[in-house]
Amino acid sequence: MSCSKSKIDMPHPVCLITNTEDGGLLICQEGIDILDQIIQPVVVVAVVGPYRTGKSYLMNRLAGKRKGFALGSTIESKTKGIWMWCVPHPHIEDHTLVLLDTEGLGDVDKGDEKHDVWIFCLAVLLSTTLVYNSLGTIDNTALEKLQYVTKLTEHIEVKSRTEDGESMELMRVFPSFVWTVRDFTLDLELDGKEITADEYLENALMLKKGDTVTPNVVNYNKTRRSLLDLFAVRKCFVFDRPGNAKTMKQIEKLADDDLDESFVEQSMAFCTYIYTNSKSKTMRGGRSVTGRMLATLAQTYVKAISSGQVPSLDNAVESLAQIHNSRAVQEAVEFYRCEMTKRVHFPTETQQELSDIHAGVEKEAISIFIKGSFNDQNQEYQKDLVKCLSKEYEELVKQNMEESRKVCRSIITRVFGSLEEEVKKGIYMRSGGYIEYCSALERAVQQYRSEKGHGLMVEQVLTNYLAENNNVGENILAADRSLSEAEREIEEERREKEALEQKNRQLEEQKAIQEKLFLDEKNSLRENIRQLTVKKEEEERRSREEIMRLQQAIHQGRRSPWNSFTSFLVNDVIHPATSWISKIF
Template sequence: MEISMPVPICLIENSPAGELRVQQEALRVLAEISQPVVVVAIAGLYRTGKSYLMNRLASKRTGFSLGSTIQSHTKGIWMWCLPHPHPCRANHTLVLLDTEGLGDVEKGNTKNDTWIFALAVLLSSTLVYNSMGTINQQAMDQLHYVTELTERIKVKPAAEGSQGDMKVKVAGEGGRQEGEDSAEFVRFFPAFVWAVRDFVLQLQLDGREITEDEYLENALKLKPGSSKQDQPYNLPRKCIRQFFPARKCFVFVQPASRKCLLRLEELWEDELDSEFQEQVAQFCHHVWETSKTKTLLGGHVVTGAMLGNLAVTYVDAIRSGAVPCMESAVLALAQIENSAAVGEAMAAYEEQLGRRVALPTESVQELLELHAQCEREALRAFMARAFKDEEQQYQRQLKDKLDSKCAELCCRNEQASSDQCTAVLRELSQELEKRVCEGSYSVPGGYQRLLDDQREMVEKYQRVPGKGIMAAEVLQQFLKSKETVAQAVLQTDQSLTDRQREIEVERARAEAAERDAQLSQEMQARTEQLLQDQERSHQEHVQQLTAKMEQDRRQLLAEQEKALALKLQEQERLLREGFQEEAAQLQQEMRNLRKEMSQPQGSCSIL
């Protein structure tokens, strides 16, 4: 699928009044993207060069507006959809989100800034945080948005009768409320990349050279103690460590002289600092190579259309004054996707049927086998797109539609067969009808001639191929329609005695009864085949559902194991730094997660 989007467009508008609104043009673009998306968002203070990095990720010199003044230039969230440049993501779309600069004094609305930051977190699979200078306390203070995430986002809907929204448990937070485990957020949140611009320090610690990642981890170390002075220092660090356990750091020297910075997007490669060029190349390569496909909890892959629906769901919640709930958003998205999955499955059924079926079929079994093949493909299409259909509501809808299609197909097949048989009999009986009209059988011996001609016609009829499953029934109806004529010829045949006429009447009745019995057996066999096919269909649905549930279970376990590994890694850091209490809390969270992982898989009860 070719993506033609020469310039970025606004995804979420932030009006001067601070009202967020998803733009219809952006939704139309996303709706056309059926590929999985890798979503990279960037956030940070205004006038820190975010847009430049995003343009480089797009492999362009220009695109996202850089601006050249001290005012925040990008309003809201802007989007650029491009073919993913990495070979391993050849069938993916790279979606770049450039967010409005945070902390613009002219806007004077920190709550609005927090929503912008929260939306960047919710929509992305990799979040780049862009800052200037060094990672010091000022930089941490400026990242206060991360400490407010749990006030702006919740994982699960509040329990019925509960007061307010649930808060996350941040290790060591004084007076923390019971609420959601940070592992719940980790499973939804993106990977975190901290980009430090205009970095002038040496990457050294205690006289030894360190990596950029070690520099970040050292900056995130906690202060021992729980005094009022320690809490503001530790809280943003704790939040980053717990919410973004998968994190990376890049530092960038100043790209050019201060004068040239005003026209950064116009500079050619040889006008940029060579070390800066190398750092940008490493940054882009890392983001392209490591950024994951955007997924929902349970590992369901997000397409462009789904990303647009997610944005609408979150922004609508914010506009209504509610706290965006990730699980509720996923469920709302699941309803949209599952309904579409039913439609897609039925389209797949019709496509397969159009390719395979030619009516009428010679037997019911042949028709049911065709239906089964098409149903199997429809189910595969449904299972590939559907998710969180936990009560099998949409799969039941699909089965009802497929059952109706099967019944409709049987009716169409019967009608096609009936039409074909009627046409054959009409053609074959023309000569016989002509002779009846001419009185050819109203002579002595005419009755026997009529029987002989009828038998010859029936033999020819039975030799005609492609009549379908109604051949016997249509023939029986035809012969019954001719009984009156046959009886009239019999009664007027002067060559027959009364006894012979009685014998002929009994013989005709016996032949008709035999044909009725054979027809009844055929219809009974047909009914049994349909019942067997219903059982086959049920088993097919159960089998594919069971396989999908097992796949979902494996994916969920993989997510949980990853979260467990990241918690264990953080616990080891806390123990090395001497934070026994916080490490013990993480231990309890890991126990809870292991308990959840050991829960038996739910059974599939459908239909």
């Protein structure tokens, strides 16, 4: 298997969720490790259905392979638990197609309906497209075998955000539904007119009137109503038999030319639809789910089931947000730290130089966080990021100053060294020596300032040095007998004036640094808000697209709750009453 941040290509499927000896479910670490490496958005297609109906073959075709998911040629069910195959998406760049093959429902050897319900629920929770595969026709018997759908509201918890209740909320987050009917031998006709496979499905799902009165009608409508209530997007494909019994036993070894032509065409149409219409998995607000996030969701759901709880969409989102927002902060800070280490060469000549590097790297770090985070309530994690990056930058500023001080001290030692030696020898302790000393000192100061590479603490270090050696000039001035008392007073006043001017240079130097740092802080907050605004606008755009998708999927006037549902999305998602920007920082 080859994995990278940009691409993952598994040579074969691996188990994602396995069965325990006592009939429970257990996460397989190998599958989680693979998902954890995928930072691309994922399109998740899961197949469910009765055992021995050819589910695995369909998934192999979606993977573009003849072999992969185990096919069985006997009455024994081959797939146990949920198996996963991650391949580059053939149509969408920088996306990974995650195929989930589930164990057959209704396996007589297993005989555990509750286990089947959980497998069905997990397939629904993890996928963006749910493929239900069955044999023969879509009749009442086939729909009775799909009774698991009626238990979804009992086995999946979601806090309703609409007046229309849980079903409408589930419809918003549930995958699209594709029913594949294998070995279909009927003519697609209704009342003597040719119909499409989609019309065939919708006709089979039509409700009988009187379901609130007659028990038989209630039972008849139960599965149908659940499918209509929970899956906004529905699609149907019918398949001819691929060949005779001999062909069926070795189908994974045969090329398309060896299979029934109609079956091959139908299979290609199915794959094309999945590639083209299956959306990337998203959370509320349109946040794309990566493989890494999908791994967390799978772990969260299985943990809830194993502990006897009902998987909660809200708890899963909260858990996912905590884990991935914390990770997003860590990754952003680590990126900032590493990039600043590579790009900054201490000491910088000016604070502006360090500020410019900081601004560029911080912008990238914020982008990493924005892309990796979601559902950041009140921007708590982004606030943490701001604090962390501010602390990192503060340390770099301190380091830059200290490195500059070291370089400046080294330059002072070199430049003022000869003057200090002359002072030690007493060369200037004579008549006329003070003027000569002042001239030599001024030359050294000018040479010091003209040096390159000493950084931004030039005047501070010079001020400290001159202050420490102030008594040298005083002693030389006192020893110079060539100066009159008036001249001596003038020189003392000049020395005080020069010391004050030097102090002012230091203060101006410090003021310029402080002003730049304050501007850096303002620019940092501005960049955080800018990127957050862009992200929010993108989420709003995705929400609008989701509304349009559901509007197109639900026939005009077929569902009375639609108006209030649309109102919820528009008022609570797209145009929140309180600006989220005002809450940050």
